[in-house]
Amino acid sequence: MTTDDVLQVTDSGEGAGVRTLTLNRPQAYNALTVELKERLLTALREAAGDDGVRAVVLTGAGKAFCAGQDLKEHVGLLQSGDDAPLRTVADHYNPLIETITGMAKPVIAGVNGPAAGAGAALAYASDLRIAAGSANFLMAFANVGLGPDSGASWTLQRLVGHGRAQELMMLARTVDSTEALRIGLVGEVVADDELAGRVHEVALKLAAGPTVAYAKIKSTLATAAESTLSEALAAEDAAQTELGGTADHAEAVDAFVNKRKPVFTGK
Template identity: 75%
Template structure:
């Protein structure tokens, strides 16, 4: 385990668990935490031994979004850093999650607000503790959505519902989040970490090159015509058809045994 003030990371069974670690501040995002998170996610993307990622929070919250105490202090001091944080931090973090060539799971151990909720929306899967909730808190502080929320949220729940959640800023609890399609599973609080790691470990043992291509074609199809989507699928299938994992899967199917994937 690498333990530093604001971020914890553990690697086990091909899974890197990244824990936002400011529990007394509900894991609100300071400049230091944003910079560390971005560096850690980039390292996970580039490390072959990491085959799946879990993003979670310490304590009672997943992430409360921007640390407004630091934000206000910097604004009052005339520091331009708060005005650069979307460009320097939030956009690169979300881009890294979305482009990660391996599955990313948000393990929502509690409330997720603002940019914290947007980070979860950018992940491939969202598992929620029963105590979790989502709040699109941007309008309440006189700001519009950032961290990709305008793109990710409406693809999860549709334009109308996304507009409602952003304009009204009302909390969505875990049960409603499951009904809306914001999360794929709701789990008892004390079982979340174990369940999230089990899901991630199962993915880590799978054909990770295939997962990367699935993410790629889904992202491309979100903004393409049918013909463009077909072309991207064709190109991805050509690459995957030549992989060792595809051959192993086919041979295992014929031999009626469990495949052993290598991510190659």
Template identity: 65%
Template structure:
């Protein structure tokens, strides 16, 4: 069985983590497939929006512990090389993707699985889904970018509480604290995320890319650099076909047609 399913439809690429019998826990095979597929998607002009979801009852339970235990018991000299080889590249690809990335959180998102959802731009969450950062319970720290993404979503203090105490977060709580974008009924997370992605795929995707770039830059720099980034981005976007089309459509009182150029 293929551990990662890839489906393209009308400019939207959907990645489905496909190990439902293991709650889509992350083996080396699955991590490598997702890493490489995301990297390919970055440069694919036919893809204008991305959805990430899981098969079955879970979004992703995080690292496959059977594989991790096997590495520890074999005296692997670097059992955590997966962080540099898999997790970090996956999160870099999601956050730097020059198109919207939407997580359809259909069930439990734990550990690295939750971290992947935090790295996405938007999160559509099923009503029975939960988020869990339980690294502290096994003597580990957060990985897959959660130490950076989660505090920016919900604040430093709340992120510290969830990580130190390994507190599960319900879908409703996730929306209330800014962790999730929208809660939908069970079974509707994927269709809702794909519908949203389809709408965004017809939008000014170059503008979306610059918004993502500006926010990433501003998150790690001072005001002057953020202002400079905004200046450069606005100048570049002002010369795009999409911007001119939007202005012309506004004047003509019609719906604009965006091409991503």
């Protein structure tokens, strides 16, 4: 386990394969400073490259998931003449979203409270979203005269549809957990005090599963979202051909034949 001022990185014991990344600026609703963005990007890349990590949880400390960009730091840097805020989309947000969506293992967002702007977009980019009852989501870019970033223009409409995504972005309307579940923004809502346990339960299940197959599910869905039917069929064919030669597939077949529970190794 590694702990610092802005991010906590925790591995489940006994080789469970779950790594939890906790945004740790609760006094600022886990708003994203340059330091936190850089630490999170490093931690995500390390998790992606670590064969011992088979599922990643992203959550927040305190009462919020993530309030998005830290506007105090943002304004302060601009007023000082530092152009770093103008580069943060390219330097931080784009790589964060690309790392989450491109990671060859599942990422679960445990949305423990309000998620806004880039913070909400981190949840949208994750593979699964489990929310606490107190969670809510807000795309408030229009309120400050900006368009969406952090991949929200791509991810949000794929979760809730083009029309709904446009409404939420233009009206900057807060979506509570009940509505989020109804419109498909999250997959599950649980009581606040049950969130951590439920997220960990799901993460353990995924970590014990066929990780290489999960990676292909992610990649084929991404391909299909931007391709013709013929291209999607070709991608599925290539994935199934590759997966058919994996140890996990052989294990699953043997387990089925012998009426036992398979033990996957992610290979």
